[in-house]
Amino acid sequence: MFNLEKVLQTANSLPLWIFALLVVGIVIFQGIIFIRLASKTSQSVGMTSAEVKSAIRAGAISSLGPSLAIIVVAISMISLIGSPTTLMRISIIGNAAIETVGASIGSKAAGVDLGSPDYNLQAFTNAVWVMCLGGMGWLLFVALFTKSLGKIQKKAEANPKNVTLLSTVSVAAMIGAFSYLGGGEMVKGLSHFIVFIVAFITMPLIIWIGDKSQLRWLKEWSLGLVIIVGMIAGYVIS
Numbered sequence: 001m002f003n004l005e006k007v008l009q010t011a012n013s014l015p016l017w018i019f020a021l022l023v024v025g026i027v028i029f030q031g032i033i034f035i036r037l038a039s040k041t042s043q044s045v046g047m048t049s050a051e052v053k054s055a056i057r058a059g060a061i062s063s064l065g066p067s068l069a070i071i072v073v074a075i076s077m078i079s080l081i082g083s084p085t086t087l088m089r090i091s092i093i094g095n096a097a098i099e100t101v102g103a104s105i106g107s108k109a110a111g112v113d114l115g116s117p118d119y120n121l122q123a124f125t126n127a128v129w130v131m132c133l134g135g136m137g138w139l140l141f142v143a144l145f146t147k148s149l150g151k152i153q154k155k156a157e158a159n160p161k162n163v164t165l166l167s168t169v170s171v172a173a174m175i176g177a178f179s180y181l182g183g184g185e186m187v188k189g190l191s192h193f194i195v196f197i198v199a200f201i202t203m204p205l206i207i208w209i210g211d212k213s214q215l216r217w218l219k220e221w222s223l224g225l226v227i228i229v230g231m232i233a234g235y236v237i238s
Contacts, residue, residue, distance in 0.1 A: 002116075011081055103131055113177075203223075
């Protein structure tokens with residue numbers, strides 16, 4: 001408990017808040033610039049001011065669902081990596097699932113599990129580095145190759161095998177990462193094994209219901225719902 005308190009004291013310190021707010025400020029600035037550029041360009045494609053305002057309003061409303069789903073997962077992250085780092089990572093990537101995996105992998109690299117009694121400053125530092133370096137590739141790629149994305153897309157679409165291969169590799173990588181993390185928890189005991197199986201069954205069930213009912217928000221909330229189900233299962237078993 002002492003280690004966790006010391007980690008959270010550092011994780012919620014003023015320097016980290018300053019860095020986090022600077023990053024969030026940049027994200028907000030970019031959003032404002034994109035909206036202004038889109039508004040100026042709208043006239044060239046025949047959109048009226050009313051249509052532009054309607055599109056911006058629709059985009060803002062549609063973003064609430066995914067944001068609320070992220071908040072459910074972010075709450076658990078705050079208790080492990082602090083509020084500033086959670087705010088900074090979610091504001092850049094916006095994918096709580098990826099950030100959770102990165103934090104867990106970073107902590108395991110230091111020899112301890114994320115949030116365990118042995119969780120210390122070294123594990124926290126590793127978790128932050130993995131999250132930041134893991135997301136850096138996407139940001140650098142967008143910054144350096146955005147103008148070339150159209151050409152890459154056309155070349156990929158010219159050969160359907162390339163599209164299938166890229167999709168297969170991405171799915172396989174995610175399955176491998178989650179299997180590694182889940183397998184490490186399953187071997188800890190029967191209760192951990194049962195919670196993992198319950199979560200494993202719940203996720204595709206939620207996705208299936210979302211597809212059948214055409215409830216997009218349900219799929220967006222899937223990770224948060226699975227975490228809640230897993231917590232309930234763990235509480236019942238214990």
